[in-house]
Amino acid sequence: MTAQDSGTAANQAQRAFTRIFFDAETVATQEVAGEPRFWPVELVDISLQGILIRILPDQHIDPDSPVEINIHLGGDVQICMETEVVNQREDCLGLTCRHIDVDSMTHLRRLVELNIGDTSLLERELHALT
Template sequence: MTKDQKRAFTRIFFDAETIVSQGNNDCIVQLVDISLRGILIEMLPEQKLAGNTPVEVCIHLGGDLQICMTASIANTRDNRVGLACDFIDVESMTHLRRLVELNTGDTALLERELHLLT
């Protein structure tokens, strides 16, 4: 994926309880933004992730609704970590799609971004 394609996905600034897990290491982190392609999180200085190991992400939306995905570390800068979505189940993708749609208000934009994922 080229740099232009990475930026083609609308980022939604969103605050929700987010837990990242890697092996036996579970961290509650600050969700900065989310897109159809992945998320940006902010971690505390003492929290660490290994760069070559997949990360499980669970974003709690309220009630029993959540977005869960398997991701890989795409980039790091200071305490911020960009995670690229490698796998997301159908139910989580449905919640993510609805979140993006509600926050952009543009169904055509959403459809273009979904097309880029294929």
Template sequence: MIFSNEAQFMASSGDFSCKILDLSLNGALLTLPEGYVPLKNDPASLNFYLPGSDIKITMEVEVRHVEEGHLGVHCRQIDLDSVTHLKRLIELNLADEDILYRELEQLTHEED
């Protein structure tokens, strides 16, 4: 799901602000956080609030790829409440349920 939301990316090297550009239950495409030096398979946490609510989503992720100012992360773990809210958000924004389970490589970033 094309998504634009501020997020916190917490890696072993520090906490960074970023923007989520695309999102699925399997991972996310982020703007590359300023000052973060990515390492493939680097574990991190991704936290964000659902738009217009106080519902916080927390995903345990790992870095999968970096290119052109974007960071692709794979979701390794997500708590039940977060996955329930995230799945509902994605379902409300999509006509095709199969898109929920896209692999990370299928996440896209469309230029404005």
């Protein structure tokens, strides 16, 4: 096992939330010099705790400022959350959820529930959020 492998194993052991690989139209918004900047980003995965996105080389997201995320699920259904950058590796940013409205949390919970198929695991993850 290499140092990189043990680091990955440690990250997996610390991760208390199931990641769902999911593809949906996603937009990151961040205030830059007092003006909102909008970037279409690639949603890599999502969990009850946050998301992983991939950005383009010309996109710069300030890791020290909040990032609004809008994930369009179809029609007028979307998940909106305020996040902050917790890690960056090359073109991928890990964002943790700092605030999410009730409707968005309901959609996120249903998305996770449909993808993990284990109600007890979902309840354990929801309990870990409190």
